[in-house]
Amino acid sequence: MTTTVQPRPGDPEITPALIKEHGITPGEYERVVAMLGRTPTLTEVGIVSALWSEHCSYKHSRPLLRTLPTEAPWVLQGPGENAGVIAVKDGLAVAFKIESHNHPSAVEPYQGAATGVGGILRDVFTMGARPVALLNSLRFGPLSSSRVRYLFAGVVKGIGDYGNCVGVPTVGGEVVFDPSYEGNPLVNAMCVGVLREEELIRAVAEGVGNPIIAVGARTGRDGIHGASFASEDLSEASEAKRPRVQVGDPFTEKLLLEASLELIKSGHIVAIQDMGAAGLTSSSAEMAARGDVGVTIDVTKVPVRESGMTPYEILLSESQERMLVVAHKGREDAVREILERWDLEAAVIGEVIAEPVYRVTEGDRVVAEFPGTRLVTDCPTYTIEKRESTALAAARALDPHGVTPLAEEADPIWTLERLLSSPTIASKAWVWRQYDSMVRTSTIVGPGSDAAVIRLRGTDAGVAMCIDGNGRYVALDPLVGGRIAVCEAARNVACAGARPRAITNNLNFGNPTKPEVYFQLANAVAGMGEACRVLETPVTGGNVSLYNENPQGAIHPTPTVGMVGVLDSLDHVTPTAFQRAGDQIVLLGDNTAELGASEYLQRIHGLTIGAPPSCDPAAERRLIDALLDAIASGLVRSAHDCSDGGLAVALAEKSVVRRDQPFGFAVDLTAWADLPLRALLFGEAQGRVVTTTSDADALLALMQRHGVPAQVIGEVTDASSGIEFVIGAVSARSALEPLARAFHDTIPGIMDGGSPAELAVATSHAPTTD
Amino acid sequence: MTRYRVAIHIEPRRGILDPQGKAVAGALHSLGFGDVVDVRVGRYLVLDTDAPDADTARATAARMCEQLLANPVTEDFHIATVEPA
Amino acid sequence: MTRYRVAIHIEPRRGILDPQGKAVAGALHSLGFGDVVDVRVGRYLVLDTDAPDADTARATAARMCEQLLANPVTEDFHIATVEPA
Amino acid sequence: MKVGIIRFPGSNCDEDAYHAVVDHLGAQAVFLWHKDHDLQGADLVILPGGFSYGDYLRAGAIARFSPIMREVVAHAERGAPVLAICNGFQIACEAGLLPGALLRNAQLRFVCEQVHLRVESIATRFSARYHIGQVIRIPVAHGDGRYTADGDTIARLEGEGRVVFRYVDAAGHVTHEANPNASLRNIAGIVNERGNVLGMMPHPERATDVRLGSADGLPLLHSIADALLTEVNA
Numbered sequence A: 001m002t003t004t005v006q007p008r009p010g011d012p013e014i015t016p017a018l019i020k021e022h023g024i025t026p027g028e029y030e031r032v033v034a035m036l037g038r039t040p041t042l043t044e045v046g047i048v049s050a051l052w053s054e055h056c057s058y059k060h061s062r063p064l065l066r067t068l069p070t071e072a073p074w075v076l077q078g079p080g081e082n083a084g085v086i087a088v089k090d091g092l093a094v095a096f097k098i099e100s101h102n103h104p105s106a107v108e109p110y111q112g113a114a115t116g117v118g119g120i121l122r123d124v125f126t127m128g129a130r131p132v133a134l135l136n137s138l139r140f141g142p143l144s145s146s147r148v149r150y151l152f153a154g155v156v157k158g159i160g161d162y163g164n165c166v167g168v169p170t171v172g173g174e175v176v177f178d179p180s181y182e183g184n185p186l187v188n189a190m191c192v193g194v195l196r197e198e199e200l201i202r203a204v205a206e207g208v209g210n211p212i213i214a215v216g217a218r219t220g221r222d223g224i225h226g227a228s229f230a231s232e233d234l235s236e237a238s239e240a241k242r243p244r245v246q247v248g249d250p251f252t253e254k255l256l257l258e259a260s261l262e263l264i265k266s267g268h269i270v271a272i273q274d275m276g277a278a279g280l281t282s283s284s285a286e287m288a289a290r291g292d293v294g295v296t297i298d299v300t301k302v303p304v305r306e307s308g309m310t311p312y313e314i315l316l317s318e319s320q321e322r323m324l325v326v327a328h329k330g331r332e333d334a335v336r337e338i339l340e341r342w343d344l345e346a347a348v349i350g351e352v353i354a355e356p357v358y359r360v361t362e363g364d365r366v367v368a369e370f371p372g373t374r375l376v377t378d379c380p381t382y383t384i385e386k387r388e389s390t391a392l393a394a395a396r397a398l399d400p401h402g403v404t405p406l407a408e409e410a411d412p413i414w415t416l417e418r419l420l421s422s423p424t425i426a427s428k429a430w431v432w433r434q435y436d437s438m439v440r441t442s443t444i445v446g447p448g449s450d451a452a453v454i455r456l457r458g459t460d461a462g463v464a465m466c467i468d469g470n471g472r473y474v475a476l477d478p479l480v481g482g483r484i485a486v487c488e489a490a491r492n493v494a495c496a497g498a499r500p501r502a503i504t505n506n507l508n509f510g511n512p513t514k515p516e517v518y519f520q521l522a523n524a525v526a527g528m529g530e531a532c533r534v535l536e537t538p539v540t541g542g543n544v545s546l547y548n549e550n551p552q553g554a555i556h557p558t559p560t561v562g563m564v565g566v567l568d569s570l571d572h573v574t575p576t577a578f579q580r581a582g583d584q585i586v587l588l589g590d591n592t593a594e595l596g597a598s599e600y601l602q603r604i605h606g607l608t609i610g611a612p613p614s615c616d617p618a619a620e621r622r623l624i625d626a627l628l629d630a631i632a633s634g635l636v637r638s639a640h641d642c643s644d645g646g647l648a649v650a651l652a653e654k655s656v657v658r659r660d661q662p663f664g665f666a667v668d669l670t671a672w673a674d675l676p677l678r679a680l681l682f683g684e685a686q687g688r689v690v691t692t693t694s695d696a697d698a699l700l701a702l703m704q705r706h707g708v709p710a711q712v713i714g715e716v717t718d719a720s721s722g723i724e725f726v727i728g729a730v731s732a733r734s735a736l737e738p739l740a741r742a743f744h745d746t747i748p749g750i751m752d753g754g755s756p757a758e759l760a761v762a763t764s765h766a767p768t769t770d
Numbered sequence B, C: 001m002t003r004y005r006v007a008i009h010i011e012p013r014r015g016i017l018d019p020q021g022k023a024v025a026g027a028l029h030s031l032g033f034g035d036v037v038d039v040r041v042g043r044y045l046v047l048d049t050d051a052p053d054a055d056t057a058r059a060t061a062a063r064m065c066e067q068l069l070a071n072p073v074t075e076d077f078h079i080a081t082v083e084p085a
Numbered sequence D: 001m002k003v004g005i006i007r008f009p010g011s012n013c014d015e016d017a018y019h020a021v022v023d024h025l026g027a028q029a030v031f032l033w034h035k036d037h038d039l040q041g042a043d044l045v046i047l048p049g050g051f052s053y054g055d056y057l058r059a060g061a062i063a064r065f066s067p068i069m070r071e072v073v074a075h076a077e078r079g080a081p082v083l084a085i086c087n088g089f090q091i092a093c094e095a096g097l098l099p100g101a102l103l104r105n106a107q108l109r110f111v112c113e114q115v116h117l118r119v120e121s122i123a124t125r126f127s128a129r130y131h132i133g134q135v136i137r138i139p140v141a142h143g144d145g146r147y148t149a150d151g152d153t154i155a156r157l158e159g160e161g162r163v164v165f166r167y168v169d170a171a172g173h174v175t176h177e178a179n180p181n182a183s184l185r186n187i188a189g190i191v192n193e194r195g196n197v198l199g200m201m202p203h204p205e206r207a208t209d210v211r212l213g214s215a216d217g218l219p220l221l222h223s224i225a226d227a228l229l230t231e232v233n234a
């Protein structure tokens, strides 16, 4: 069959201005014309603009992502699908993936964050997995700004309301406040699901004659161009794009979740995929490309919410809670029946065809047609020149030890309190109390620990998970920062008692066409890859969010790492907090003089300078192996790694994190009396874990066998004894209560003040003035 | 049958704590709208419905409120307007 | 200064998904109110505020809506009535 | 004993309730679809937590009209037990099985945490295994849990000993801080006049295993089982 593609009556002329408006470069336009052998129609321009946007095509990151390790014996599904999958135990597997909703959340925090959660849930359940846990990683500017408080409150409420309603516990995450995110908040959401290995389904269109079915919510005009929107710098122009914001409907999502899992089990379908970014266009084109088949879709068959929608609008709509399904021919009614039981609609909108084309019709009229799968495969990739920012290189070269201490710092307790009340370090309970972390009654460790643990019903096994990333480290040294992101996540999972197994990651960066940003991207990915190889935690998927810039500048380059680990036995679950007075405190790893890039410098001195702490993945690997051995041997009563705020903060957190069950401690760090005091207490040397034990000798012997430095540094005491540090001639003491208040009351104190942020919480609506 | 657009006000009953109204009032004050004395937050519903005449549309809407739209324990409702849609 | 009672309607903007309205419409249908064609659920605010005159009260309320009460991305507002309180 | 767990569109604690009664009581349990007209001989009906119909309009307002609710009301009118948890409590109030209403938490935020409850009455078939004044830990997870009723209703509830659980601090004191949603009189759970319908915002089905943070919900489940057994033997 030969068809002719013709512009629809009323379509605007294809001009260079229109091409530019669609974010297509002149070079890319030439490729399109060459591929088609003619001028594209408006519909085709829209399709290309979506599929070749950074968000869908990874055109600036793909060559870098290819360098990441993706394989291990337990990896059942690596990158390229809706989510990665690893085997766990007894035929059970977990699917997991992370996704960003940064730009939508900057414009409409509540809906932006909510729909981000909706999207990542769909990515997981379209693999045949039942979602069992959600996590999120958030970045905002300083809370002193009312706009930031509004964004923070709205994002948290959006995440909570969506996950709570669907009934998937939100069990962990992280929140960082730093001026670099002021104009560009980051909202990354991660989902973990559980499936039986044999239930794994892939989003690959197959079988000529098989029907393509649109399932779930109707298509409206919302979010049109979201994908290319997410690939631009935030500017006034994007403010003008506000009406494109999508509204989430978690209730429909819950129905869709149940219906989809039932569909997958029924055997009636071949493939299923979320209509996420770029909606129908990307889901259909990607499924066709994976199966190397042709497809044809008739937009007049798509159930719509509004009348008069054009093919362009229907194809690019990002209405939420929709799925694209390829069913076995003849099973259409069976599919419909399942969906009807869940009060959902299904409409056959197209078919898998033998002819190698991607074709869209509007009734009889062909409005778009691309040869074969070239729409997906012909997207260009770009490798940009790399150049380190001279300003950042200069900041790294500054010596943090040269920073003059403030007079108050003479008392290290003052500094400790300041750090515990830094919103980045302070308890995030204000956030996670708004999340249902317990629904599904499988949450063994919820928010507030190094990593969360979910039990796998019917086994004694558990899955541990966390998200980590430190943009300041990456800004000051992308290679080291990339390594640390992975190692820290692995350490967190190990502290909970789990063997780190695989990661998903979200690369949040600025405009990659700038050599300084591309330098960061390339080096961070290289650092992550190194660490993943050494730790044997392959990358099974992820997401890239670029162009996080505004006229004031770019964000800190922020890769976030979602790590998943496995506990063979729930007996290995290890808490963060101190458990018993009289236990010995054993530091694993060693203290150093490093102070660069620390939260201390940022919080106390407002400085982002110095080199981030060095990170040796091989040493981290030894530490993790040793820690897990010790835990399995029953030698570890609690474990918490040193990260933001260093050793002093780690110890204080172990004391006060459980406000209802506080403990004191007395430590003697005289062995390191020759290190600069600030670095010893607040420096962020990597590869350290603070453990407690009732059998220090056995623990030290075990560490020695593994070649991991370890020392008894003190003892857990009753809460009434407060805390005490002795370092040679220096000693410092404090009661617990002021430290507990600094840690627990800071964020509620800022957020519960009856400010407009409160109102945002009350109504989910925006104050527009600061 | 004509199509009518019926606007309905649903308000928290006086005497029942309205924390949302209080939060809105507080936020308005902190934005500098100091003359606001009191705020109540309720629901506003717009129904498009077919009916033989406006009175029937109004009466039907009132029944909807009694049965579903308003909670008799905590809320009062009021059919604000009925207009041809 | 006089005290005015200002009634404000805030509605989800047409074209933007209103899941709540959809659910309510479905419920009304299954309750037998089959003539209902469409439902939108918004918010109804009643402000008591002091102002020199009704026009000022109205204009101030509109500014409150723009700055705080209505979400400019997803909602439309309308000052329904301004009356001496 | 046979337990019927109602599944509304949007229920999401249905499976948790199932595991609680099957794994810990060894009971038989069936899921009952909201469109069904038959309780399949269930002795105990559970209205589980979740977001039926998305909690759109008002929590529980739409679910109460589900076809199965007619059977649930009839079951309650026969004097048979109904356990209404969280969203189930909201539905039960909307359906008139229990007096009062559950409004938006005064803090205007969803709240999920372990709370302390004081057992105020053990003269119900849901609480006999506790002792009076006992302080237990059971989690809450809700956005609309502020119990409200008119003055007469509250007076009757209190006077008739129908307040079963109250939010308290760890020491058992009724305080403002211990009240996660500003419920009137710190009310966390009540029974109907006949004592066969319990509505509570906290989730006993989540407090069935110390690994989950608490097992203090188990005596509640066992109390129901005891009562049913006594009835059969009587």
Ligand SMILES: Nc1ncnc2c1ncn2[C@@H]1O[C@H](COP(=O)(O)OP(=O)(O)O)[C@@H](O)[C@H]1O
Residues within 6 Å of the ligand: A055, A056, A065, A068, A078, A079, A080, A081, A082, A083, A084, A123, A276, A277, A505, A506, A507, A539, A540, A541, A542, A543, A544
């Ligand atoms: N940072 C990354 N590292 C590894 N793989 C990635 C990364 N980002 C994206 N991918 C993979 O590229 C594929 C396409 O991802 P994406 O377009 O985000 O899917 P979706 O359609 O769900 O948005 C996915 O399989 C994803 O896992």
Ligand SMILES: [Mg+2]
Residues within 6 Å of the ligand: A082, A123, A274, A276
């Ligand atoms: Mg996807």
